[in-house]
Amino acid sequence: MTVTQAPPTTTRTPGPRRRLNLEPYFYLLPHALLFFVFTVYPLIYGLYISLHRWDPLNPQMPFVGAEFYRNLFTPDTPQFQFFWKTLWNTTFFTIVSVPLLVAAALGLALLLQRPIFGRAFFRAVFFMPGILTVSVMGILWRWMFDNQNGLVNAAAGALSQMQPIPWLSTEGLAWVPIVVGTIWWTLGFNMTLYLAALSNVPESLYEAASLDGATRGQQFRYITLPMLAPVTLFVVVTTALASFQLFGQSQVITNGGPNRSTQSVIQYITEEAFTNTQYSSAAALGFAFGLMMLILTAMQFRIMARDVKEEG
Structure with a gap:
């Protein structure tokens, strides 16, 4: 009878525990602090303000719940009247400007991709307006479309003896300097993106x-x-998001007029806070508008990403 000996059991000596490397977190700490102070905390405090009747001069801030959010859906309130009107104004501006900005940028990129004389100069000319501030851009186009002494009316009068057109004081026409000025101002950035993308298209595809x-x-x-x-x-x-953030162009060129026909939703939120001193109402309007933008962006990205995937 043979007896098999069991293999000797060896006890593994536990090695040194792996220490957590904190160095990367110290590099991230400054950004995390700034992000919390200037993004997370304002969002949380803004939500708190929208749920209370907040007044900086009154220490009493009673809780009102969703009262200021309900005002958006109560027809008798000014918030209902002006918020939805200015939201439509902003949507109209986006519907008009985004296709023009995309098509014009692509067309210019196709033209400037060709080996033409002065190509670099023209690229710089179309890109340079983007470095201007919105106030400079707004003053320039307000002067060009001035009702009496604007360059557009002066040129039209010199060429065809037309009477001056009241661009800035006529509903509908007041959108023309805002839309045209925005396209002139922001066209160069999209054009540059398309130029970079066109340079990556293989020439062999066109040859074949x-x-x-x-x-x-x-x-x-x-x-x-x-x-x-x-x-x-x-x-x-990105162009749609930027268009929905319309503020400076309409503020400087038309001041939201005439009759609020060019007032953007962000202009109205600013007016509600700093002119009407309704800070809680403005906070609720801001959160409602931000939620709409998140939903719209998610839908837009989902639809277009599906189209891109199908084309690919």
Whole structure:
């Protein structure tokens, strides 16, 4: 009878515990502090203000719950009347300006991608307005569309003896200097993005399509547009968000007039807070508008990302 000996059990000596490396967190600490102080804390405190009747001169701040949010859906309140009106104004500006900005930027990029004389100069000319502040841009276009002495009316009168058009004091027409000025001001950034994307499209694709008999229009439709789809997604989303943040252009050019026809929703929120001193109401309006923008951006990104994926 053979007896098998069990293998000797070896006890593993526990090694030194791995110490947590805190060095990366110290590098992140300054940004985290700034993010908390200037983003997280204002959001939390703003939500607190929107749920209370807040007055900086009164220590008593009674809790009112969703009262200021309900005002947005109560037809008899000024918040209902002006918030939805200015939201439509902002939406109208976005619907008009975004397609023009995207199409004009793509068209200019296609023109300036070609080896033409002075290409670098023209690229700089179209990009330079973007370095101006919104106040400078607004004053410039307000002067150009002035009702009496504006450059546009002066040129029209010199060419066709037309009477001065009251651009800034006529509902509907007041949007023209805002939209045109915004396109002139922000066109260069989108154009630069498209130029960078066009330089990454392989020339071999166009050569192969040309050998197969594809026209320039077919090459643009089946090669250029699909290859630019990710950049177009980025341009459309960022341009739409920037357009919904309309404030400085309408503030400087038309001051929201005439009859609030060009007043943006951010202008109204600012007026509610600093002119009407309704800080809690303005905070509620701001949170409601921010939530709308989050939902809209998520929907827009989801739809366009699906299209980009299908094209890819």
